[in-house]
Amino acid sequence: MTYLELIELIDAKDRRGWENLYLQYGQKFYGFAVTKWSFNEDEAWNIVYQTLETIILKIGDYKIESQAHFDNLVFKIFTNFLRQEYRRMKKIAEEFQVLSYGEMDIAVADGSEKEANEESLKIPFDKEFFRDYFEIEDTESPKIVELKKALNKLDPFEKDLLLLKANNFSYDEIAKMLKVDNNQLKVKHHRAKNKLIKLLQTI
Amino acid sequence: MSTKNIKVDAIDEALKFAYLSADTEQNNIVNPTQQLNYILNGDYPVQLPDELSSKMIGKLYEKLGVDSLGILLTNALKETI
Numbered sequence: 001m002t003y004l005e006l007i008e009l010i011d012a013k014d015r016r017g018w019e020n021l022y023l024q025y026g027q028k029f030y031g032f033a034v035t036k037w038s039f040n041e042d043e044a045w046n047i048v049y050q051t052l053e054t055i056i057l058k059i060g061d062y063k064i065e066s067q068a069h070f071d072n073l074v075f076k077i078f079t080n081f082l083r084q085e086y087r088r089m090k091k092i093a094e095e096f097q098v099l100s101y102g103e104m105d106i107a108v109a110d111g112s113e114k115e116a117n118e119e120s121l122k123i124p125f126d127k128e129f130f131r132d133y134f135e136i137e138d139t140e141s142p143k144i145v146e147l148k149k150a151l152n153k154l155d156p157f158e159k160d161l162l163l164l165k166a167n168n169f170s171y172d173e174i175a176k177m178l179k180v181d182n183n184q185l186k187v188k189h190h191r192a193k194n195k196l197i198k199l200l201q202t203i
Numbered sequence: 204m205s206t207k208n209i210k211v212d213a214i215d216e217a218l219k220f221a222y223l224s225a226d227t228e229q230n231n232i233v234n235p236t237q238q239l240n241y242i243l244n245g246d247y248p249v250q251l252p253d254e255l256s257s258k259m260i261g262k263l264y265e266k267l268g269v270d271s272l273g274i275l276l277t278n279a280l281k282e283t284i
Contacts, residue, residue, distance in 0.1 A: 015260075018263055018267075026256075030250065068235075072236070097209070097211070125216065125217045148232045163218060177244070
């Protein structure tokens, strides 16, 4: 069903609009939230419910001009609720530790990607940063802004690879999504991550 | 979700935050259509059971699709005037 048909049904308060919105988006969002973000079933249910509710409430406020515009709105609303729930859950988390550069999943098989001067490479995100991030709502952390700037300096392929892996997609899934061979994808991921860390030293 | 005693990779974790705020207009780092397609085309072993799916659709429709008694009365009054 196209976005126009979906909007028309919802505007007409036709229940099929609600059903199709759930089938086209809600079902997948639920699977994504549970499988890739490790939310439990109740948390995922809430995220999907609030997302669909907001889409239904908001689409009347916008003049949706294209599928891309509609997708943008849907993605924005979904990630917003995903973020809220993620912050809420992490905020009440009791304890976690941050890996050092040396412990991070960066080295390739022969270890050549590990820098001899790895001590000089600083990871700008420490435990304090994460605590602050979960405490402060609404404002975007300057460090995340820097991270985004660094990401935008990478090749689009490297950027997508890092973001998809951070979303817990497997290398097999990423290979299909990015339409590339799975061969060496893990190595490419580690190299991209190392490149990102180095870029962060310069920003 | 339990994060007790978990060791986190700071870069992966920060990338998650960047992704979750990826759509901010000034610092856009993704194409929303593309990202949405990645999510919608994924195969997930977990699905909401049919019963709970129906419950969600029903609850949303009841809340947003059905006119409240007040609106029904207002409309009825308008029609009779």
